[in-house]
Amino acid sequence: MKTPGELRKSISFAIIGSGGAGALTAGAILLETAGKAGWYGIMNRSVGPQIRGGEAAALVRLTTHPVDCMAESYDFVIAIDWRNADRFAAEMPLAADGLAIGDTAGGEVPDVIAASGITVAQMAMKDLAGSVQGGRENMIAAGLAAKLAGLPVDTLMAVVEAKLASKGDEAINASRACISIGVSEADRFEQSFHLDKPVTGSTGRWLITGNEAIGLGAVRGGIRFAAAYPITPATEVLEWLAPALTRVGGALVQAEDELASINMAIGASFGGRASITATSGPGLALMVEALGLATASEIPIVVVDVMRGGPSTGIPTKSEQSDLNIAVYGCHGDAPHIVVAPLSVADCLFTAQWAVHLAEAMQAPAIVLSDQSLGQARALVDRPADIAFVAKRNVLGSEVEEAYDRYALTGSGVSPMALPGTAGGQYTADGLTHTVKGVPSSKESDHQNQLDKRRDKIENFDYGNHWADIEISNDDCTDTQFTILTWGSLAGPAREAMHTLAAEGISVKLLAIRLISPFLKQNFLDALQGSQRILIVEQTHSGQFHEYLRAKCDIPGEVRHFHRAGPKLIGPAEICARIRDWKTS
Amino acid sequence: MNIQQSPNFKASDYKSGLTPVWCPGCGDFHVLLSVTKALAELGTPPENVAVISGIGCSSRIPAYTNCYGFHGVHGRSLALGAGLKVARPDLTVMVMSGDGDGFSIGGNHFLHACRRNVDMTYIVMDNRVYGMTKGQPSPTTEPDWDSALSPGGTGLSPFHPLVIALASGANFVAREFSGDIKGSTRTIVEAVRHPGFSFVEILSPCVTFRPDERQWKTQTHAASVEATDDPARAARRIMTDDGFNVGVLYRGRRKPYETHVSDLAGDPAILEEEFAV
Numbered sequence: 001m002k003t004p005g006e007l008r009k010s011i012s013f014a015i016i017g018s019g020g021a022g023a024l025t026a027g028a029i030l031l032e033t034a035g036k037a038g039w040y041g042i043m044n045r046s047v048g049p050q051i052r053g054g055e056a057a058a059l060v061r062l063t064t065h066p067v068d069c070m071a072e073s074y075d076f077v078i079a080i081d082w083r084n085a086d087r088f089a090a091e092m093p094l095a096a097d098g099l100a101i102g103d104t105a106g107g108e109v110p111d112v113i114a115a116s117g118i119t120v121a122q123m124a125m126k127d128l129a130g131s132v133q134g135g136r137e138n139m140i141a142a143g144l145a146a147k148l149a150g151l152p153v154d155t156l157m158a159v160v161e162a163k164l165a166s167k168g169d170e171a172i173n174a175s176r177a178c179i180s181i182g183v184s185e186a187d188r189f190e191q192s193f194h195l196d197k198p199v200t201g202s203t204g205r206w207l208i209t210g211n212e213a214i215g216l217g218a219v220r221g222g223i224r225f226a227a228a229y230p231i232t233p234a235t236e237v238l239e240w241l242a243p244a245l246t247r248v249g250g251a252l253v254q255a256e257d258e259l260a261s262i263n264m265a266i267g268a269s270f271g272g273r274a275s276i277t278a279t280s281g282p283g284l285a286l287m288v289e290a291l292g293l294a295t296a297s298e299i300p301i302v303v304v305d306v307m308r309g310g311p312s313t314g315i316p317t318k319s320e321q322s323d324l325n326i327a328v329y330g331c332h333g334d335a336p337h338i339v340v341a342p343l344s345v346a347d348c349l350f351t352a353q354w355a356v357h358l359a360e361a362m363q364a365p366a367i368v369l370s371d372q373s374l375g376q377a378r379a380l381v382d383r384p385a386d387i388a389f390v391a392k393r394n395v396l397g398s399e400v401e402e403a404y405d406r407y408a409l410t411g412s413g414v415s416p417m418a419l420p421g422t423a424g425g426q427y428t429a430d431g432l433t434h435t436v437k438g439v440p441s442s443k444e445s446d447h448q449n450q451l452d453k454r455r456d457k458i459e460n461f462d463y464g465n466h467w468a469d470i471e472i473s474n475d476d477c478t479d480t481q482f483t484i485l486t487w488g489s490l491a492g493p494a495r496e497a498m499h500t501l502a503a504e505g506i507s508v509k510l511l512a513i514r515l516i517s518p519f520l521k522q523n524f525l526d527a528l529q530g531s532q533r534i535l536i537v538e539q540t541h542s543g544q545f546h547e548y549l550r551a552k553c554d555i556p557g558e559v560r561h562f563h564r565a566g567p568k569l570i571g572p573a574e575i576c577a578r579i580r581d582w583k584t585s
Numbered sequence: 586m587n588i589q590q591s592p593n594f595k596a597s598d599y600k601s602g603l604t605p606v607w608c609p610g611c612g613d614f615h616v617l618l619s620v621t622k623a624l625a626e627l628g629t630p631p632e633n634v635a636v637i638s639g640i641g642c643s644s645r646i647p648a649y650t651n652c653y654g655f656h657g658v659h660g661r662s663l664a665l666g667a668g669l670k671v672a673r674p675d676l677t678v679m680v681m682s683g684d685g686d687g688f689s690i691g692g693n694h695f696l697h698a699c700r701r702n703v704d705m706t707y708i709v710m711d712n713r714v715y716g717m718t719k720g721q722p723s724p725t726t727e728p729d730w731d732s733a734l735s736p737g738g739t740g741l742s743p744f745h746p747l748v749i750a751l752a753s754g755a756n757f758v759a760r761e762f763s764g765d766i767k768g769s770t771r772t773i774v775e776a777v778r779h780p781g782f783s784f785v786e787i788l789s790p791c792v793t794f795r796p797d798e799r800q801w802k803t804q805t806h807a808a809s810v811e812a813t814d815d816p817a818r819a820a821r822r823i824m825t826d827d828g829f830n831v832g833v834l835y836r837g838r839r840k841p842y843e844t845h846v847s848d849l850a851g852d853p854a855i856l857e858e859e860f861a862v
Contacts, residue, residue: 035862206860216860219853224846225672227664248851251844253671256697260664263657267637267668270655271676273846275668293658380862420653420669420676423632428647428654439603439648440656 007196011149012061012071014092015141017080020052022138027058028378029163030145033156034062035207035380038198042067042345042379046088047317055084059092062149064198066382068344068492070373072571074098075193076148078141080125083107091568094118099191101144103137121189128181134174135181143182150194153183204383210374211236211278213348213384214304215244218276220349221356222391223302224250225275227264229257229283232316233372234306237278258283262290265301269294270429272419274360274391278304281323282313284367288330291365295335295454297429298407298417300359300366300393304352307371309566318567319372321488321539324548327367328517334451336458338366339517341488343469345379350387351514354466357389362457363414369516371539373569374489393417400424405436409449413457458518467515470527471495473502480509482579483531487513487545490537490570497575506583519552532557535578541565596621599631601651606642612763612789612798613643616710619761619769619787620679621650626774627677634677637666639691642717643683643710643789652679660690663698663707670705671844677777678705685715688724688744695746699753702781704841708773709746709784710763712791712798720794746786747823747834751816756781756837758819759812760830762805763789772833781841788829801829808832 015030017023024045031043041062048054061071073095079085079102089112094100098118102109103125114120123144129135139160146156157176164171208216214237218226226245228238242252250273255261258279265275279287284305294301307323309315327339338358342351352368359366396404396418406427408415418425432440433447441447469491472480482501484494491512498508511527528534534557538545543563549555562578564570599621607613624634634652638644640659647654653676657665666680680698687695687709698707713730715721721734724744731738750758757779761769769787776783788805790798808826812833813819819835 032862205862206857207862208860212860216853216856219856225668227668244856246845247855248853249847251671251846253667255664256693259661260667260694260697263661263664264668264671266657267655267665267670268672269668270653270665271635271669271673273672275672289658290661297655297657383861418653420635420673421633423630426632426651426653428636428656430648430656431658432656440645 007194009065009196010061010063010067010071011193011195012074013145013149014057014059014074014077015080015138015145016057016077016082016085017138018084019047019050019054019056021056021080022136023056023080023141024058026138026142026145027060029142029156029159030151031060031378031380032207033146033151033159035205036155036159037152038200039064039195040066040198040380042070042377044070044373044377046091048084048087049316055087057088057092062195064196069496069572070569072573076100076191077113078145079103079106080137080141081106082109086110089113097191099189119191123185129178132174132177132181134170135178136174139175139178140182140185143179144186147183147186148189148191148193150192153179202382206381206383207378208345208381209236209376209378210342210345210348210370211306211376212240213345214278214352214368214370214375215240217349217352218302218356219244219248221353221389222274222360223276223356224248225265225268225273226252227255227261227268227275227277228252229255229261229279231280231283233308233376234278234280234304236375237304237306258286259290262287262301262303266290266294266299269299269301272395274300274356276302276304278306280306280308280316281310281326284323284326284330288326291337292331292333292335293431294365295331295337296431298363298454299429300363302355302359302366302368304368304370306375307369315567317372319489319539319569320566321371321490322541322544322565323369324516324540324544327369328548336455336518337364338362338458339369340366340515341369341513342374343488343491343512343514345374345377346381346384348374349384353387353389356391358461360391360393361414362461363393363417364454364458369488371489395419396422396425398422406438407434407436407450407453409436409453412460413453463515463520467513467520467523468527469510469512469514471498471510472507473498474507480507480530481532482506483509483511483528483534484537484575485511485534486537487516490539493570493572494537494575496572497579500572500576501579506579508579521553525553525556528556533582534559535575535582536561537570537575538563539566539570594625594628596625599624599651601649603649605649606645608793610792611642612712613646613710615763615766616643616708616769616787616789617646617649619766619773620708622766622770623773623777626770627777629677633675634679635669637669637678637680638662639682639686641683641686641715643681644686646681660686661694662686663691663694666705667698667701667703670703671842672846674844674846679777680705680707682707682709684709684711684713684725685723688746692724695749696753699750699755699782699784702754702756702839702842704781706773706776706783706785709786710789711746711786712789712795714791714794716791716794748820750784751820751823751835754839755784756839756841757783757833758835759785759833761785761787762801762831763787764802765805765831768831775833779836781837781839805829805831808834812836814838
């Protein structure tokens with residue numbers, strides 16, 4: 001008999017295999033099992049570019065409380081196959097009391113793991129799976145992981161049965177048998193990594209990826225047309241939208257390239273349907289010209305960029321925040337538009353829905369800067385609240401006055417848009433500088449007026465308090481010396497760092513910016529009031545966010561900057577370490 | 586095809602009254618006339634027609650009509666048009682382009698628009714030259730045509746739009762000469778009525794940079810054979826003709842791109858069920 005270890009608030013593990021071995025499936029099943037049993041969690045994937053035979057790892061973190069980021073060290077690793085693990089072992093350091101279990105037939109344990117001094121064990125997973133008709137090693141790994149983590153095995157069995165229902169009894173029985181083998185094999189190990197009881201009070205929870213949440217938020221916001229060109233890691237946004245749109249009266253068209261997809265979205269929106277496309281860096285680069293067209297012709301569209309490592313083809317399967325500059329500054333000419341960034345997997349829903357609302361309200365393109373670490377992460381979240389933002393375009397009514405000016409100079413900068421089919425509203429949308437009627441013009445006054453109009457409608461819009469998440473770790477402490485200033489997906493690690501530091505008595509404010517452009521200077525400066533030491537955190541090599549902020553205003557107080565390119569995600573412990581160092585310096 | 590005259594509209598109802606930027610004598614004036622005559626004949630109210638274009642002399646045409654128009658970026662008019670038609674199947678969508686816009690920078694979209702077979706009409710005003718940038722060779726320019734950008738000529742074989750349209754799956758293929766208003770009008774009417782993607786190449790002389798194209802008036806002649814629905818026969822005819830055959834050359838029977846866009850919106854709440862744990 002072994003003694004149960006201390007119950008934990010958070011555990012992390014990885015299941016490693018070659019692409020096609022089912023490591024990701026095993027991880028997804030375990031995450032769902034944890035969800036059904038009441039815990040929270042998040043799973044990301046570490047995969048190579050190969051479809052079959054490359055490296056693939058399911059990185060899973062299970063917690064007793066809602067969680068927005070991956071852990072920085074892993075409690076145990078199960079390797080169906082070690083052979084490709086070298087390529088990403090550096091992204092998943094093991095905890096000092098960690099455990100690594102590898103298939104005896106799965107190659108050598110990578111040096112970086114063998115050298116870390118943790119317990120390394122062998123298991124004949126391949127042979128064990130072979131003893132079951134139709135058995136697979138990934139199900140043995142799932143049973144093993146469930147037992148080590150203290151997940152209820154009967155719940156795991158029920159999840160697997162539901163997943164395999166369409167494949168028949170034979171497949172279900174084989175998986176059940178393999179899970180049972182994994183569970184009993186776990187008894188060989190002294191270690192256990194059991195989770196504490198989950199916090200309760202949630203009114204229902206979802207298991208959702210960031211990419212799916214973007215899709216759902218978009219549809220909730222009123223999107224009824226999507227144009228699609230596949231690209232990693234954004235494809236799942238489009239794959240989710242394809243059947244979803246047909247269920248709500250909309251349509252998705254697969255385009256021949258990104259040049260076509262964004263132009264299709266513009267065409268559909270010209271026709272009056274709220275429209276979207278999703279891509280990643282290389283696709284956004286191709287779309288930039290049409291973004292300028294949408295800006296100039298005042299046609300609302302939403303473009304989702306699920307960022308990956310760049311430049312050029314970069315690292316398609318790994319996260320980075322390095323498309324900030326192209327999203328803000330990519331267009332030629334002066335082309336004000338909206339750039340927003342979701343702050344967590346769950347926030348992908350809110351931010352996408354808000355982006356639709358903003359684009360439609362201002363008749364301008366909105367770029368949503370998500371990234372791989374949000375988009376392809378699957379998380380157990382509290383059911384996101386319903387929000388009221390929907391597409392509400394200022395459309396010309398059917399009673400058209402004698403002289404309709406499509407681009408009339410209004411106080412707000414937004415002018416009523418005639419939709420095709422409206423008699424008397426005919427106009428030509430144009431990328432050429434135009435008069436208030438939309439007639440091409442090269443006159444100085446027309447150019448100036450239309451530039452002003454398009455700037456004003458973006459700058460004068462009321463963005464409410466959604467422009468950023470501002471949190472303070474100790475409510476009673478108004479004197480917050482430290483602020484962690486970040487954006488997008490790094491809000492999760494920053495928030496966790498804030499809580500960790502609070503537990504140590506270091507009060508920290510979090511300022512995580514959701515509205516990147518336009519930059520709300522006064523709100524920003526107000527939020528930083530009283531902050532003496534500001535740590536700017538971002539996942540870029542060159543520090544694009546920092547430079548952007550510096551270009552926009554003089555940041556008060558003392559500023560330090562922590563930035564790094566992907567693929568190794570910046571985690572909470574690294575942020576904490578920098579604040580602690582600063583405190584003692 | 587039985588063309589019904591609408592008593593309600595005249596060609597002038599489809600003109601905006603703006604003065605075109607085109608040079609005097611440009612073939613595109615005639616194309617504008619043919620298009621507006623065709624629309625009057627079709628009887629579609631101007632507000633239910635969208636004229637979509639890219640960049641170049643010919644792409645200036647939307648603003649000269651009294652329809653809804655979109656003058657987009659260079660080469661992407663077919664994508665704008667396809668998005669619009671799928672989102673708004675109730676509209677008559679006419680995409681209008683030139684040989685540079687449509688066959689060079691927009692070449693890939695041409696292939697896929699033919700293949701996709703969305704129910705719209707694509708009219709390319711082919712003058713075998715980039716006019717707006719003042720006389721550079723386009724994909725349909727003859728190999729020995731001398732210009733500042735390609736002294737002595739490009740030496741390249743011209744692109745054959747009709748064959749490419751056919752090979753890519755266009756459902757209706759025709760060639761016209763801009764000066765033949767009657768023929769162009771008749772063909773445009775038929776192209777709009779024909780289901781799926783209809784392609785009409787209109788030889789439209791550039792009198793400024795290609796004065797030699799004035800001869801097209803005498804060079805063009807009615808096709809000596811009837812249109813066919815057999816792509817192989819159509820291809821053979823097009824490949825072996827002299828480039829000046831006008832009229833409808835191919836009428837296909839492919840099913841147009843299907844779209845089920847409707848305003849009967851389901852409640853997005855039904856989409857949330859899959860995420861509940």
